Amino acid sequence: MRPVQYNTKVKTVEMPEGYSGEGFFATSFDKIVELGRKNSLWPLPFATSCCGIEFMATMGSHYDLGRFGAERMGFTPRQCDVLLVAGTIAKKMGPILRQVYLQMAEPRWVIAIGACASSGGIFDSYSVLQGIDQVIPVDVYVPGCPPRPEGIIDGILKLQDLVSTESLRRRNNPVYKSLMESYGIQ
Amino acid sequence: MALTNEIIKQKLTEKFGDQLTEWDEQFGLLTFKVPADQNLKVIQFLYDDETLRFRFLTDLTAVHYPERKGEEICVVYHLHNLVDNIRLRFKVYVPSEKPDVYTVTQRFSTANWMERETYDFFGVNFIGHPNLIRILNVDEMDYFPMRKEYAMEDPTRRDKDDEMFGR
DSSP: OOSSOOOTTOOOOOOOSOEEETTEEEOOHHHHHHHHHHHTOOEEEEEOSHHHHHHHHHHSTTTOGGGGTOOOOOSSGGGOSEEEEESOOBGGGHHHHHHHHHHSOSSOEEEEEHHHHHHOTTOOSTTBOSOGGGTSOOSEEEOSSSOOHHHHHHHHHHHHHHHHHSOTTGGGOHHHHHHHHHTTOO | OOOOHHHHHHHHHHHHGGGSEEEEEETTEEEEEEOGGGHHHHHHHHHHOTTTOOOEEEEEEEEEOTTSTTOOEEEEEEEEETTTTEEEEEEEEEOSSSOEEEOOTTTOTTHHHHHHHHHHHHOOEEETOTTOOOSSSOTTOOSOTTSSOSOSSOTTOOSSOGGGTTO
16 A cells, blocks of 8 residues: 555546557647637636625535636636626626626637526616626526526536537637627627 | 704794795604705705704605606705704605706715715706716616606517517
């Protein structure tokens, strides 16, 4: 018995399809990039209310979002890949949210966490934005009021599926371009 | 001698006579109505008088009474005498077509933001206010949301996608 016990339950991502031999491995470039993007998403939490508390639990040791490669919160839009909007967005907050989204570099994704971010939720009111997709495009909607951490993790996993199946240069894609144009971006 | 609501009422009646109406006392809080052009004079008198000493503006807001024709918008002032720890409330009624009230920002600096909020939600035009712009709602808003003139659910609204909610 060795004095130091190593953790033998470490899980690694699957190797992409490719050709390997002694001392080398060859595969297509996009598969490597997808692998990297998918498993090292940098989230930018934009938490305005109770969904933000659930998101903190998701980040904490019990649910540990770091298991899925999203360990580091970046509190600057310029370094982040995923904008996580958790909470009610008032109409006055709309332009600020949009500004944060515009400051993010491509490729960028957005998750709307909870009923308020997705649809305005219970706040069917003159002052509340009826879903953040009124101002920025959204990739994944997580329902719930607020959603449990499992729900948020499920949303992140759905986004990882999206990331791994997207083309490398999504921003050159005409569908994506027309989506951006419909939001008046660029 | 402790200051009581009776003394306050008596002093105000001596000074302003019949102009102050609708005297009321709910939960011990003295309430009365002041003509719209007299609000500054009443506030100044309550501030300066050596026995009244109402020198703290607790709150300033408005209420919309659609059933009071010709004086729909009610501006409410809450004053506090911090020495004798006694409060009072007076109301000013103005028509919703022309809701003009004199600002009290010269007497109470705290009224600046309170009057901006009251303008934001009820559209009360405070004459003489240094910066009467919206404070809480978006600047582009072209209506006053707390007035009771809107249906509970506005059928013409475009910002809620009906197909998402089965409406």
